[in-house]
Amino acid sequence: MAQVTLSNVKKVYAGGVEAVKGVSFDIPDGGFCVLVGPSGCGKSTLLRMVAGLETISSGEVAIGNRVVNEIEPADRDIAMVFQNYALYPHMNIYDNMAYGLRNRGTPKDEIDKRVKEAARILAIEPFLERRPRQLSGGQRQRVAMGRAIVRKPQVFLFDEPLSNLDAKLRVQMRVEIKKLQRALGVTAIYVTHDQVEAMTLSDKLVVMNAGQVEQIGLPAEVYRKPASKFVATFIGSPPMNILPGAVDGPGIIALGDAIIEVRDLREDLAAQAPVEVGLRPEDVEIASEGQAGSLPFDVEFIEELGATQLFHGKLAGQPFVMQAATGEVAAQEGRLWLTVDPDKIHVFDPKTGARLGKG
């Protein structure tokens, strides 16, 4: 168990491509850190640098106060779970889990104890004699986790471990991973492109884009107060709506015909400066027609999600999606009037995408 510290970590490939452009953050002991971002954002590269599978071009990675830049993967006291499980196809499940311990020279009875213990925790005891190919995807995933557990590492590294599973199993395994990590108290770094996994698993969410960290924070914090337009549209499903607006005065935004007083808005913005206004699909309310500050919303079609409904249409002429609990709004196409809670408005710089907030 250890804290992991990254200071100004960079990865430059031989061709000069900068995959990771100076990333710094730390994960407290026992923390669950999720790196999330679109493919090619450098999140996997970063994880692989922590694992020691990629060299670190510059900067430092420390695990438990020990700088590990020059230390072999096997000696970093980490365990990794791969997307395709990377089980040894020619070994049975028992040997798959025991292999790393054998290489370290762990005594036989200790190996046996640890493997059986891990098999019990993960409910894979009946399969110990089988080969990986004889198991289902979910079972293989458990074996891959078992292989990580038996090493009793200081850090778990997960590289999109659930991507190869079907949707139902993914939800189930997600919960199990979280439970397991809590029970063992091992620091974890988890890479995913799935923002639901990112939100649910992390107690420290790192959103990455184009080799850089866009935002670090608690998942709820990142959701409530995205630091940039990128984070705002990446986290949340369906994604946040972005509408063109303009500054109408200190702390005031004009959105279509509505004039909204936004509390979290820098006050030094030039009047009439164009801005982008972010609105989460669930953060609008139905108003009566013509109510002050309301905007017309022309519903074009409705998606049923069971508990909620998605209304697709145009808000003041711009594409917009609204989410409402089923039954709350009459599910029919046509014009609705919406008002916006000024506390739930996000304003971004249209050029840089940065949040134009106060703090």
Next chain:
Amino acid sequence: MVEDRRMGDLIAYIILTIGVLIVAFPVWLTFVASTWDASTVINGEMPLYPGPYFLENYKRILFVGTSSTTREPVIGMMLNSFIMAMAIALGKIFISVLSAYAVVYYRFPFRMAAFWIIFITLMLPVEVRIFPTFKIVSDLNMLDTYQGLAVPLIASATGTLLFRQFFMTIPDELLEASKIDGAGPFRFFKDTLLPLSMTTIAALFVIQFIYGWNQYLWPLLVTTKDSMQTIVIAIKKMIVTADALTEWQLAMATAMLAMLPPVLVVIAMQRLFVKGLVETEK
């Protein structure tokens, strides 16, 4: 349309049977000839069923040899052929696995150059480079030795290519998992790569054993002593054209014996193929 399909099946079987007969008949004829005495074979009235001289002919050829041209007993030649074929097959597997491992998994200067140089040797089989190769072997005093028979034939690129292609299909994550599990380059090779390559190794072994066993030109050049000749050369030598009488029944028996080891290797390895396939595909 049951009737039609039956007709189709029947025609297919007839064609297949004819094919099998065409292939099998000469083999049968060889076998039959090896079981009669010399005069029956030579006077052109040999029956198409085996004769009573099976044991006599085979005992004679295995342990005594022909009376004129080859003189040595065939058992010794079979041993020579076997040693040569095994040395070629095993030597080639050994070299190919290692070189492919180096080319695929290591990053060293001129790696691709090394690979292409290996690749280019595909265009230089023994027949093309026969004179320089002979010169080197003779300068190294390897004429009439097993090394001289096997080593020049071990050096070729087919095995390296085969293993390279196979290694490239093995996911990188296996190597990475091994690294994290504390397996160094040798451990990864021994514990993961070799067990996964077993079927490929078996395939290459079969091909190379038969290739080695069937060598004619090279052994003809580098062996001069009777005690070093291989069985394939012996068959040719037994068939005399000029003054002496060809002992056909013995030559045919030698041909039968020459066919045996490759057949056995194929049959034995076929099991390993199937086993390997079943184990990996499940």
